[in-house]
Amino acid sequence: MALKRLVSSPKFYVIMLIVATALLIFIGGISYKQIDRLNKSAEAVSRIIEVEIHINQLFTAYSQMQAAELKNHLLQDSTRLSSYRVYRDKAMDAIITLEELTKNRPNQQKILESISVWQDSLFLALNQLTARPLKNPVNDPQEKEKIGKVSATMTQLNLLRNQLQRAEQSELEKRKAQYATQITLTPLTTLFLSFFALCIFVVSFIQINILRKKTTRAEEFLKSILAGSDNIIGYLLPIYNNTGDRITDFKIAFTNEKIESVLGKNPEELANTKVSEVVPAYLRDKVFQELVHVMKEGAPRKFESFLKQNGSTRWFKTTATLMDEGVLTTTTDSTTEKVYTKNLKHLNKRLEERNKDLGQTKAFLNNILESASNTVSHLESVKDESGNIIDFKYLFSNKEIENLTGISPNSLIGKSISEVFPLIHSNGLFDLMVKCATEGSVETLETQYHLMGKWKWIHTTINKLNTGITVTSYDTTAIVKAQQELLELNEQLTIQNSILKDAESVAKIGSYRWDVATGEASMSDNFYRLLECEIDEFVPTFDNYRPYVHPKDQRMFEEKLQYTLDKKHDNVFVYRIVTKTGKIKHFQHSGHFVQDKFVGVVKDITKELKDAQKLQERNLELKRSNKELESFNRVASHDLQEPLRKIQIFISRITEGNLEKNSERNLEYLHKISSSANRMQNLIKHLLAYSRLKKNKKDRTLIDLNELVEKILEDYEAPINEKKINILLHPLPDINGIPFQIEQLFSNLLSNSIKYTSVLEPPRIEIGCQKIKRKNIEDDFQKKAANYYCITVKDNGIGFDPTNAEKIFGLFQRLHQKNEYSGTGIGLAICKKIVENHRGHIVADGTLNKGAIFRIYLPA
Structure with a gap:
């Protein structure tokens, strides 16, 4: 009862509150220090573990890069699906993270700088190993040197890794020393802190709560790092014997989720279990001894172990570090690396054995390929991201390709075929x-x-080989040309045979062949037609053909033919034949010997003989016409002009007499009579000039056109000055021609340009020349010379309708009335005849009220 009363008394709670407060002050002080130390220790451990994780990730990536390229190198895998480039970004990310985590640690930063330098060396060495052509043997000294560079670089990186891990261990020891220093505070400091904590009880409580949250977040962050690590991270606590002087086992205090992929149990199931229970052979292998050594010596240890499970063996690399009262272990699965190493040794032995055989085989194949007359090339496919082939790359080509293309085979290796031969x-x-x-x-x-x-x-022949193709080529130019020539010859022969048949029919020709020794002969189809016989109507022999020869010409025919056979040379003679229907034709026979065979041709010249007779009769008529024309010229030049001169004289006397006796109308009539007489006289004069134009080559000489045109311009100086015509004369060539005809040609053209000037703008005449090749002349005429002088006379006068461009060169062709412009209509006809006498051509282009241009083409 007394105890119950004491518990229910208010004083009891006051005393308990005081005691609780005192205890709270004491415990609060101690707890605060412990929490603070724990927080710092957790942060330090977290940072050390995180650094260790990224170190392992970095060097795991290095190992994977080395293993991948060694595999490609040994297996000569051209696909390179597994390449060091797959792990390069992972390594670069890891080293960037390590630089960030150790930014306040100069020693670690210096080591990381060295690692970065050696990392670049590793990338360069692996890149050189990747660039190795697959055709090079593995045991080639250069290839061994490249592998040695990779191994040496990895050795330097592993040494730097050890330095970095020792630096982290040193950092951990430093943290422990700081902790030891802090734990030895004097009682006076503790009492002072206790009273101080009493004063800030509420603040301490809040601070403790804040620190607790931070610790929770740090633990969660640490767990997330450990869960995402590719390594197995565990914390093991030693189990001692009863006397406490010997470690008998280790207890799993913590492990990350990666352990489940090895032991098949999650971290919760393994918590606080003995290692010997999970791995029975644990106490007998060196792993246990290594962990004990870490506990005793305190120095980090690295070792390799294996685990047999379900009939397979897995290898692990472990780094053990002393942390507090236990051991922190970081384990990496090195089974793949171990297998690669084992396979590498095995492959090295096999390669040594096969290299001898391959060397002989390679030499034999090289001799075959290099001695082949065809080009042989092997190319691999180049694909895009979708797997479509976009090109082919040369892996091999024999020396024959240099003889074919002029490109050495060594310069082709590694190049794409599209780059070398874009024509494909x-x-x-x-x-x-x-x-x-x-x-x-x-x-x-x-x-x-x-x-x-x-x-x-x-x-070119293309065959598939593995993932690439083999291309075999050879030069068939001579074969193709021979085939083309043969085809062309066949076509030409066919065409010639067809043409010959058509030509025989059109030209009224027949042909035959006669083997004098055997008497065998053949006749063309048209030969039978000339005799008005059916084709192959009779056997072509001399006796069968003789009846068709005119009786009066048979003797002559036999003598001429026998003479040809005896002398064996060509002979041409004419004889008559009587056709099947009784018509008489004249045949011209010509023949010659070809390899003891007589080849002959007969031509029906009946019509030619008749035409020749008619031509002879027409020539006689032409001579008579020429005599009559000459008589006309004499009459035109004297007899026709004499009455005109008398008319002009009498009109002149009438008009010079008493004008008052004549009316204006009579005077007008007299003026018209005089004008008509003058025009008639000019017409006769121009007709005589036109008729006297001849192609007499004896009268031709070298003419300086510049001098000739200047002389003509002087003659026309008065009308030129009167009309204020601007004359533009370009340099002209020397030509071979008849001087007076060429002078008349330019005189007529300049006279036209002066006569038909425009009143709309200042008159201008331009004379120029240029030398043109025959093929560049667009105007249509018969061009016999290789080059021509194109002389142009251009004006800006009244011009003419383009539809009259041909009409203006005709006799008596005028485009204007007599009362508008004077003239006879013969001037341009004379120009055309002069140009044609000189084997040239003249054309005119014009536009109404815009001028005209005359182009004269004369042989250069």
Whole structure:
């Protein structure tokens, strides 16, 4: 009862509150220090573990890069699906993270700088190893040197890794020393802190709560790091014997989720369990001894172990570090690396054995390929991200390709075929290469290439080989040309035979062949037609043909033919034949010997003889006409002009007499009579000039056109000055011609330009010349000379309608009335005849009220 009363008394709670407060002050002080130390220790451990994790990730990536490239190197894997580039970004990210985590630690930063330098060396060495052509043997000294560079670089990186880990261990020891210093505070300091804590009880409580939250976040952050690590991280606490002087086992205090992939149990199931219970052989292998050594010596240990499970063996690399009362272990699965190392040794032995055989085989194959007359090349496919073939890259080519293309085989290795021969995309070869590579079909193509300055026909055969293709080519230019020539000859022969048959029919020719020794003969189809017989109506022999020869010409025919046979030389003679229907024809016979065979041709010249007779009769008529024309010229030049001169004289006397006796109307009539007489006289004069134009080559001489045109311009000086015509004269050439005709040609053209000037703008005449090749002349006429002088006379006068461009060169052709412009209509006809006498051509272009241009083409 007394105890119950004491518990229920208010004083009891006051006393308990005081005691609790005192205890709270004491415990609060101690707890605060412990929490603070724990927080710092947790942060330090977290940072050390995080650094260790990223160190392991970094060097794991290095190991994976080395293993991947060694695998490609040993297996000669051309696909390079597993390459060091796959792990390069992972390594670079890890080293960047380590630099961030150790930014306040100069020693670690210095080591990381060295690691970065050696990392670049490792990338360079691996890149050189990757660039190795697959055809090089593995035991090549250069290849061994490249592998040695990779191994040496990895050795330097591992040494730097050890330095970095020792630096982290040193940092951990430093933290422990700080903790020891802090734990030895004097009682006076503790009492002072206790009273101080009493004063800030509430503040301390709040601070403790804040620190607790921070610790929770730090623990969660640490757990997330450990859960995301590729390494197995564990914290093991030693188990001692009863006397406490010997470690008998270790207890799993913590491990991350990675352990489940090895032991098949999650971290919760393994918590506080003995290692010997999870791995029975644990106490017998060296792992246990290594952990005990870490506990005793305190120095970090690295060791390798294996675990047999479900009939397979897995290898692990472990780093053990003393932390507080236990051991922090970081374990990496090195099974793949171990297998690669084992396979590497095995492959090295096999390679040594096979290299001897391969060397002989390679030498034998090289001798075959290099002695082949065809070019042989092996190319691998180049694909895009979608797996489509976009190009082919040269891996090998024999020396024959240099003889074919002028490109050395060594310069082709590694280049794409599209870069070397871009023509393959247009001639269809690339499509056939893609088809062969994808479908495995054998493809062939024969096409042209421009190689070594010449167009060559190349026959190409494409075969699939593994993931690439083999291309075999050889030069078929001579074969193709021979085939083309043969085809052309066949076509020409066919055409010639067809033409010959048509020509025989059109030209009324027949042909035959006669073997004098055997008497066998053949006649063309048209030969039978000339005799008005059916084709092959009789056997072509001399006796069968003789009846068709005119009786009066048979003797002559036999003598001429016998003479030809005896002398064996060509002979041409004419004889008559009587056709099947009784018509008489004249045949011209010509024949000659070809390899003891007599080849002859007969031509029906009946019509030619008749035409020749008619021509002879017409020539006689032409001579008579020429005599009559000469008589007309004499009459025109004297008799016709005499009455005109008398008319002009009498009109002149009438008009000079008493004008008052004549009316204005009579005077007007007299003026018209005089004008008509003058025009008639000019017309007769121009007709005489036109008729006297001849092509007499004896009268031709070298003419300076510049001098000739200047002389003509002087003659026309008065009308030029009167009309204020601007004359623009360009340099003109010397030509071979008849001087007075050329002078008349330019005089007529300049007279026209002066006569038909425009009143709309200042008159201008331009004379120029240029030398033109025959093929560049657009105007249509018969061009016999290689080059021509194109002389132009251009004005800006009244011009003419373009439809009259041909009409103006005709006799008596005028485009204007007599009362508008004077003239006879013969001037331009004379110009045309003069130009044609000089084997040239003249054309005119004009536009109404815009001028005209005359182009004269004369042989240069």
